[in-house]
Amino acid sequence: MEEELRGLAEKLLRRAEAVIAHAHAPHSRFRVAAAALPGGSEEVFVGVNLESDTYGATLCAERVALGAMVTAGFHRLRAILVLTEGDEPAPPCGICRQLISELSQGEALVFGAAGGRLVVWRIGELLPHPFRLKEEG
Ligand code: THU
Numbered sequence: 001m002e003e004e005l006r007g008l009a010e011k012l013l014r015r016a017e018a019v020i021a022h023a024h025a026p027h028s029r030f031r032v033a034a035a036a037l038p039g040g041s042e043e044v045f046v047g048v049n050l051e052s053d054t055y056g057a058t059l060c061a062e063r064v065a066l067g068a069m070v071t072a073g074f075h076r077l078r079a080i081l082v083l084t085e086g087d088e089p090a091p092p093c094g095i096c097r098q099l100i101s102e103l104s105q106g107e108a109l110v111f112g113a114a115g116g117r118l119v120v121w122r123i124g125e126l127l128p129h130p131f132r133l134k135e136e137g
Pocket of ligand 1: 005025028030032048049050058059060061062082091093094096
């Protein structure tokens with residue numbers, strides 16, 4: 001990974017590491033933390049996975065982080081890092097890929113971190129054919 005991207009990933013990783021212990025994962029016991037960086041800002045928004053007894057209401061860490069970012073008024077995502085337990089970095093699930101694609105117009109960098117490993121994808125390679133609502137007018 002090139003130097004500049006690694007620097008960005010490490011900054012996001014530190015933020016994700018600071019909150020992963022807060023993950024609410026009583027069912028899977030698989031803790032995840034995400035750190036989202038909007039375009040045109042240095043502010044980072046974090047989230048952890050939030051599991052529900054209904055299972056279906058479970059929220060991924062990515063969507064919790066993106067919700068915080070949008071709530072703060074940022075609608076354009078530049079980069080998001082996903083920190084998972086285990087040895088292999090995990091790319092986001094399909095639902096999160098869709099939202100990452102929408103919030104970045106298909107441009108976001110997606111970092112995966114686990115077990116000391118750091119990888120980078122572009123959302124366009126993870127979701128090459130996103131759903132888009134037909135533009136009005
Ligand atoms: N999970 C995430 O938080 N992000 C992903 O991209 C994939 C999965 C969470 C959801 C659930 O709490 C646990 O990981 C196991 O699926």
